[in-house]
Amino acid sequence: MQSSDTAVAAAATAAAEVSAADVRAAYQRIRAAIRRTPVLESTQINVESGAAARGARLYFKCENLQEIGAFKARGAANAIWTLAPEALRAGVVTHSSGNHGTAVAWAARQRGVSARVVMPRNSSAAKQAAVRRYGGEVLLCESTLAAREAMAAEVVATTGAVFIHPYDDARVIAGQGTIMLELLEQLPEVDCVLLPVGGGGLASGVAVAAKALRPQMHVIGVEPAGADDANRSFHSGVLSGVSHPQTMADGLRASLSARTFALIRRYVDDVVTVQEETLVPAMRSLWINLHVLVEVSSAVPYAALLERRLQLRQAHVAVILTGGNVDLDALPWAQPQR
Amino acid sequence: MQSSDTAVAAAATAAAEVSAADVRAAYQRIRAAIRRTPVLESTQINVESGAAARGARLYFKCENLQEIGAFKARGAANAIWTLAPEALRAGVVTHSSGNHGTAVAWAARQRGVSARVVMPRNSSAAKQAAVRRYGGEVLLCESTLAAREAMAAEVVATTGAVFIHPYDDARVIAGQGTIMLELLEQLPEVDCVLLPVGGGGLASGVAVAAKALRPQMHVIGVEPAGADDANRSFHSGVLSGVSHPQTMADGLRASLSARTFALIRRYVDDVVTVQEETLVPAMRSLWINLHVLVEVSSAVPYAALLERRLQLRQAHVAVILTGGNVDLDALPWAQPQR
Numbered sequence: 001m002q003s004s005d006t007a008v009a010a011a012a013t014a015a016a017e018v019s020a021a022d023v024r025a026a027y028q029r030i031r032a033a034i035r036r037t038p039v040l041e042s043t044q045i046n047v048e049s050g051a052a053a054r055g056a057r058l059y060f061k062c063e064n065l066q067e068i069g070a071f072k073a074r075g076a077a078n079a080i081w082t083l084a085p086e087a088l089r090a091g092v093v094t095h096s097s098g099n100h101g102t103a104v105a106w107a108a109r110q111r112g113v114s115a116r117v118v119m120p121r122n123s124s125a126a127k128q129a130a131v132r133r134y135g136g137e138v139l140l141c142e143s144t145l146a147a148r149e150a151m152a153a154e155v156v157a158t159t160g161a162v163f164i165h166p167y168d169d170a171r172v173i174a175g176q177g178t179i180m181l182e183l184l185e186q187l188p189e190v191d192c193v194l195l196p197v198g199g200g201g202l203a204s205g206v207a208v209a210a211k212a213l214r215p216q217m218h219v220i221g222v223e224p225a226g227a228d229d230a231n232r233s234f235h236s237g238v239l240s241g242v243s244h245p246q247t248m249a250d251g252l253r254a255s256l257s258a259r260t261f262a263l264i265r266r267y268v269d270d271v272v273t274v275q276e277e278t279l280v281p282a283m284r285s286l287w288i289n290l291h292v293l294v295e296v297s298s299a300v301p302y303a304a305l306l307e308r309r310l311q312l313r314q315a316h317v318a319v320i321l322t323g324g325n326v327d328l329d330a331l332p333w334a335q336p337q338r
Numbered sequence: 339m340q341s342s343d344t345a346v347a348a349a350a351t352a353a354a355e356v357s358a359a360d361v362r363a364a365y366q367r368i369r370a371a372i373r374r375t376p377v378l379e380s381t382q383i384n385v386e387s388g389a390a391a392r393g394a395r396l397y398f399k400c401e402n403l404q405e406i407g408a409f410k411a412r413g414a415a416n417a418i419w420t421l422a423p424e425a426l427r428a429g430v431v432t433h434s435s436g437n438h439g440t441a442v443a444w445a446a447r448q449r450g451v452s453a454r455v456v457m458p459r460n461s462s463a464a465k466q467a468a469v470r471r472y473g474g475e476v477l478l479c480e481s482t483l484a485a486r487e488a489m490a491a492e493v494v495a496t497t498g499a500v501f502i503h504p505y506d507d508a509r510v511i512a513g514q515g516t517i518m519l520e521l522l523e524q525l526p527e528v529d530c531v532l533l534p535v536g537g538g539g540l541a542s543g544v545a546v547a548a549k550a551l552r553p554q555m556h557v558i559g560v561e562p563a564g565a566d567d568a569n570r571s572f573h574s575g576v577l578s579g580v581s582h583p584q585t586m587a588d589g590l591r592a593s594l595s596a597r598t599f600a601l602i603r604r605y606v607d608d609v610v611t612v613q614e615e616t617l618v619p620a621m622r623s624l625w626i627n628l629h630v631l632v633e634v635s636s637a638v639p640y641a642a643l644l645e646r647r648l649q650l651r652q653a654h655v656a657v658i659l660t661g662g663n664v665d666l667d668a669l670p671w672a673q674p675q676r
Contacts, residue, residue: 038376040403044471065378069629133382284666291407291631291662324629328622328671 017170018263020212023177023205026078030175031182033110034073037062039186039318042289049305056315058305059190060286061183064294064324068130071179071322072103072166075201078175079164080107088113090160095141095148097123098251099323100166105136116161118151120144126327167201168257177205183318184213192314194301196322197221197230197271198252200260206320207267218314221264221271222301224248224279229255234264234271247276248332251297251323272310278303280332286321293324296332355508356601358550361515361543364416368513369520371448372411375400377524377656380627387643394653396643397528398624399521402632402662406468409517409660410441410504413539416513417502418445426451428498433479433486435461436589437661438504443474454499456489458482464665505539506595515543521656522551530652532639534660535559535568535609536590538598544658545605556652559602559609560639562586562617567593572602572609585614586670589635589661610648616641618670624659631662634670 040060046052063071080092091114094104101117108115115136119128120143128138141151156163165172179202183190193210197203200221207219223231226246233239233256241255256264264271283299285306286292298321304310305319378398384390401409418430429452432442439455446453453474457466458481466476479489494501503510517540521528531548535541538559545557561569564584571577571594579593594602602609621637623644624630636659642648643657 038403041405043405064629065376067379067381287631287666291402293625293629293631328625328669331666331669331672333666 017259018173018177018204018208020209022170022174023181023209026074026171026174027178027181029081030074030077030178033077034178035066036182037065039183040290040292044289045285048285049302050308051305051317056312056317059187059316059318060290061179061318061320062292063179064292064298064321068099068102068106068134069293069323069325070099070103071176071202071320072099073106074178075167075169075172075175075205076100076103076107076164077110078178079169079171080104080111080113082171083162087162090162091115092164093118093152093155093159093161094164094166095119095152096166098127099325101127101136102130102134102325104164105131105134109135114161116155118148118155120148124327127325130325167199167204167254168259169201170259173201173205173208173260173263175205176202177209179320180206180209180213187316187318189316190318191216192218192220192312192317193320194220194222194304194310194317195320196249196252196297196300197223197256197264198227198297199254200230200256200264202320202322203230203268204260204263208263211267218269218312219267220301220310221268222304223271223273224252224300225273225275227253228273230264231271231273233261234268237265249279249297249300251295252300272304274300274303274307274309278307282306284333292321293326294321295323295326298322298324355597356511356515356542356546358547360508360512361519361547364412364509364512365516365519367419368412368415368516371415372516373404374520375403377521378628378630382627383623386623387640388646389643389655394650394655397525397654397656398628399517399656399658400628400630401517402630402636402659406437406440406444406472407631407661407663408437408441409514409540409658410437411444412516413505413507413510413513413543414438414441414445414502415448416516417507417509418442418449418451420509421500425500428500429453430502431456431490431493431497431499432502432504433457433490434504436465437663439465439474440468440472440663442502443469443472447473452499454493456486456493458486462665465663468663505537505592506597507539508597511539511543511546511598511601513543514540515547517658518544518547518551525654525656527654528656529554530556530558530650530655531658532558532560532642532648532655533658534587534590534635534638535561535594535602536565536635537592538568538594538602540658540660541568541606542598542601546601549605556607556650557605558639558648559606560642561609561611562590562638563611563613565591566611568602569609569611571599572606575603587617587635587638589633590638610642612638612641612645612647616645620644622671630659631664632659633661633664636660636662
């Protein structure tokens, strides 16, 4: 957790810390390694969401179809590839209970350096296996943020590994922003982007690129009501975290940092919340109609459309599907057979 | 069922009935309406399948990401768009318990004509809903092939609707073959294609195009052992059906027609079978590693790789993922919560 003094100081300069030029440079750096993910559309979803009724169309940017199943590959790759080989001699380290850990392991292996990922002891076996599959070393710790940060700091101190934060890092943010550049190549008519907000790295990067390239583009962040720190911070103008997030959208339990808060306040048009009850129906509809796996966290923006939370006027609305790593034995609409 | 005399006569001419030129013409006809589906790859699948160990790579042509969730959109569109408007005045009719019915409804609506789909009374509510979603009229019948054919014939006789067979139709076969043209544009280095075989429309169309454009390309069909008519017919040289197919791969229970048998004998390099037990592990691995929904039938070629059934020497092996319409409440590894 950042102290409030640090937060204020950081906020003052953060907005200038990530520019569209940084995102462009990131795209040049990583585009050969990351996947150009497809953009899908569905007649049924256009109808169900109300888009068709107002003559609009919804498009889904499928970052869940990245090799590692999540957009996080972009930020991790940019962060690691920005570093000089001599800085990477001791490898990299991060803490994550989700896709960022896998992304760091994957990106480090592309670069030929070692990766350590601090994960809570209660993180799923599947998530731990994913990190190991890409050659990452899993270090288990207690399941508190303090324990994770402490263990990662210890690794940095004892090994000299470089720490790659999941979102509070300008290089990570610029990497996530490359989604917007790619989307504009694929869908030049896009005039609105919806995305989920957790720690704010994705929202920050995408909004920086969007506003530089298409000032009239709307960028809207969506959060579960049970982890609504970005919504409250955005509307109050005062950064405030959520200490006990209550949502099944496990990828969105993090709180904004001073850096992502400043970028979101400056570049994002709105942040709204959705009810927990809409997440599973939204997720299920995306599976059935797009035929892709989508995590609960990724269904959050579509849930806002199902709840009719947004009074959109734009005709070409893109939704970023952030991840598709799910436990097939614990789907929210079924029980395991055992 | 075709009588054996008819079958012999048809076989004699069928091989000449679908040419690479037909497939090219089909592609020009339908390419604006169908989706250019992505080609995905997975490091883990390359390892697990044994491809990586021999320096080869696997690519998945995601026809499960067509709007209707199946490659059948191609054949149905080509069949319907080949017809003159005056021939379509009374609409089209087909019988199907699966994706072909949805495809015909979808394609007919694109063309502004009516579609009737004869479906067995015990077909899933989801499949029936999919037909209706695209404006198709569902006609329920008893769950025998004879009942389906009789009802479809009656619709033709009483209404003048045009019958669109799921696979025993040169226009449908040419439409399915467009997958190969698209794949060659996306992956010019492809030198082997694996696909599931049911009635043989996909295998026929793809093989015709492959052998015309890349004579050295290998095309291999895969069947579940419990519905192995194509395997037996291919190797014996005598067309023989399976009267009681035993497989959970519901899209592959059909038997070859004389037409598809002749085309497959001429253009396909081999037809192999896989054990029923491998289908679910194969399906699950595709879900987890590619992050897309895949029907059991679509997992059949990958099951052959997991079983080490194929002694492939090719370096760039494409697998056609044919469909992604699954009942999320009846996944083969879970039970519904009710």
